[in-house]
Amino acid sequence: MISPLMKQYLILQYPGHNRVYYNLADRLALSELHLAVERFSVVCTNLDIVLLKGVRYLSFTAEHALSSDDFAILHRLSFVFVLFELKKVEDREMLLPLDRVAYEYLDAKISSLLKYPGKTNELFTKMMINVALLSSNFSFSDPITLLDPVAGRGTTLYAASVYGFSSYGIELDPKSAHESALFFKQYLQTEKIKHKQEKKQVAGSSRSDATYMEHFQYAKNKIEAAQPSTAKKLGLVCGDTKEAARYFKSEQFHLIVGDLPYGIFHGNGGKKTGKSKTRNPSALITDCLAGWKKVLKKGGCIVLAWNSFLVSRMELATLFEQNGYGVLHSAPYDGFEHMVDRSIKRDIIVAKKI
Numbered sequence: 001m002i003s004p005l006m007k008q009y010l011i012l013q014y015p016g017h018n019r020v021y022y023n024l025a026d027r028l029a030l031s032e033l034h035l036a037v038e039r040f041s042v043v044c045t046n047l048d049i050v051l052l053k054g055v056r057y058l059s060f061t062a063e064h065a066l067s068s069d070d071f072a073i074l075h076r077l078s079f080v081f082v083l084f085e086l087k088k089v090e091d092r093e094m095l096l097p098l099d100r101v102a103y104e105y106l107d108a109k110i111s112s113l114l115k116y117p118g119k120t121n122e123l124f125t126k127m128m129i130n131v132a133l134l135s136s137n138f139s140f141s142d143p144i145t146l147l148d149p150v151a152g153r154g155t156t157l158y159a160a161s162v163y164g165f166s167s168y169g170i171e172l173d174p175k176s177a178h179e180s181a182l183f184f185k186q187y188l189q190t191e192k193i194k195h196k197q198e199k200k201q202v203a204g205s206s207r208s209d210a211t212y213m214e215h216f217q218y219a220k221n222k223i224e225a226a227q228p229s230t231a232k233k234l235g236l237v238c239g240d241t242k243e244a245a246r247y248f249k250s251e252q253f254h255l256i257v258g259d260l261p262y263g264i265f266h267g268n269g270g271k272k273t274g275k276s277k278t279r280n281p282s283a284l285i286t287d288c289l290a291g292w293k294k295v296l297k298k299g300g301c302i303v304l305a306w307n308s309f310l311v312s313r314m315e316l317a318t319l320f321e322q323n324g325y326g327v328l329h330s331a332p333y334d335g336f337e338h339m340v341d342r343s344i345k346r347d348i349i350v351a352k353k354i
């Protein structure tokens, strides 16, 4: 029976600037939405993709109006552009736009300013962070610290900073690590965000075998920036992710999120222009899973994207399970696989430290 309190909500998907990703992203968005509604104070059903006057929306029904906390989760989802309530007015269907909930600690543009071959799409990155958080025992209001163990030039770190999370990355390639730290420093300076930058030694006993982290402590005002308890942090280690447990304290991270190397960089026109260090990611993660587990908190989640043409989901899941992680297999976790191009079928694996 339909209750008069019931609400139907429609979400217009963020157009972004990548048409390929936009066209693929509705199924991924539906999976992300499924995880989000699990956190809502209201029972939500009929999650679906619908066409209205030729325009695509994500739609769901709520038993009654969403709470302000529910809206705060909903507006963080990677695909949400405009949220509407569907209303019936004298037998006509009308879309009522709902207020956007602003949640950004830093302007979201930080994730899209840099352009380079091999960059992970920023909306996909935001989705991985959301999936990690919504699958963990933590919430957006916790003081989250995130690690990207294969950070590249930092897309995940910037997306996490937009949420006000502290974020750390490990990157093997010194040029990427250096450029990422340089970019973040310039960003903080341009936006006039109070900060302190330090180069810290995180491993090694002598100068020749030392590993360093470029560390930023920042906040929107001077007093918060000066206090470690109120300041946000972003740190980039130029090192090998196999050594994560040497660089960071045990149980330091609530979330680990990363886009594993694909072995292929995409230049203009989709030409193969180079190869990264590791082609098959199972060799890399076999060496890393124990260390990553050490630095992850109990109840924390790890989300990794990989090319499922290279390793099967089953193979990857077995590696995680052998290391004592709980892999999340069932729907909606089976709804994230998508083609990126002829050589990359991307999927994500979600595992929890239990």
Ligand SMILES: C[S@@+](CC[C@H](N)C(=O)[O-])C[C@H]1O[C@@H](n2cnc3c(N)ncnc32)[C@H](O)[C@@H]1O
Binding pocket: 118, 119, 120, 121, 149, 150, 151, 152, 153, 154, 155, 156, 170, 171, 172, 173, 176, 239, 240, 241, 242, 258, 259, 260, 261, 262, 276, 277, 278, 284
């Ligand atoms: C797909 S890219 C990540 C791109 C990143 N999300 C971005 O948008 O800039 C994977 C990265 O993993 C790095 N990598 C490969 N092996 C590594 C290792 N053993 N330790 C740390 N980083 C590694 C590569 O250098 C590459 O930058």
